[in-house]
Amino acid sequence: MALQDLVAQTVAGLGYELVELERSAGGTLRVTIDFPWQRPEAGAEERFVNVEDCERVTRQLQYTLEVEEVDYKRLEVSSPGIDRPLRHEQDFERFAGEVVDITLKAPMGAAAAGQVAPNRRKFRGTLEKAGSGWQVSWTDEPEAKPGARVSKKKKEAVPVQVLGFTLDELKDARLAPIVDFKGRKRAGVQE
Template sequence: MGWQALVEHTVTGLGYDFVECERSAGGLLRVFIDRVAGDPNGAFITVDDCEKVTRQLQYVLEVENVDYQRLEVSSPGLDRPLRKEADYRRFAGQEVDITLRQAFQGRKKYRGILESLGEGWRLVLREGAQDQALDFSLDEVREARLVPVIDFKGRRKGQAAAAPADSAQEDGGQES
């Protein structure tokens, strides 16, 4: 079993989704993990999750005599890459950025809502007055990533003025 398959097997054996791993010339082995769809422990990877996977990988890589200098385990981030067909199925209905291998209508990069077509995939583009669709197969994709969704709680329009009063109540209602 190659080192990549060993890493993937270990990560999935611990109940996480293996996103990808990369190795740098300086001996850094970087592993990206995610929660599996519908995980009851939550939607996001925590420091404890990374620590758990790191400890297990350190043990397995030592036993299997895999050469590396430093191991780094982390979440894939807000702009998570979509690598496998299972990733596309999991994130259907969400906004993604796709870069095609070959240009279509003079461009390679598209942003839209991902939809499954059974045998293929569709990106619903919200450009102009009317939605357009781009049908594609996974073989035509060079790279695909989720579009980051950032929600600054308490900073929504109309709530910015209420935020200071809320924080004063959390401190027992005393102001300094």
């Protein structure tokens, strides 16, 4: 059985999903886990992987890898973190509405229509479902610096730019690592 399948099966048996598996040249085996996503239901809270979850998976994987005689020097099990990779259609559905960083396999070329450099491959914007594919939307308006006064005078609107893509066109997609030191916001709660 392939290492990817072995680890995925072991992790799934414990109630988690395998997000990423990396094997370094130095013999380190890095396993990233998360709870499987289920569509939000009334009153259901999203669960996050904690240290106890990582310990539980580590113990089981150590046993499994020893039985299957997998050669490794060190095992690291962790949560996906704030820059979680998006790999599958389900990941994109789960994080629709979030700010993401995407990298295209090929530059945009002539499709840029003059607003974006034609050789640009990296984009940061809000992830949205668009027909049979996906899109990111963003503005090039600079964010106000913390503590700076924001003029309430009417100013010219900065156009929203949109880039549509399919998963086949992506080289990499991750949640944008944006840190909010005020804590997680709960749905329906306004500040």
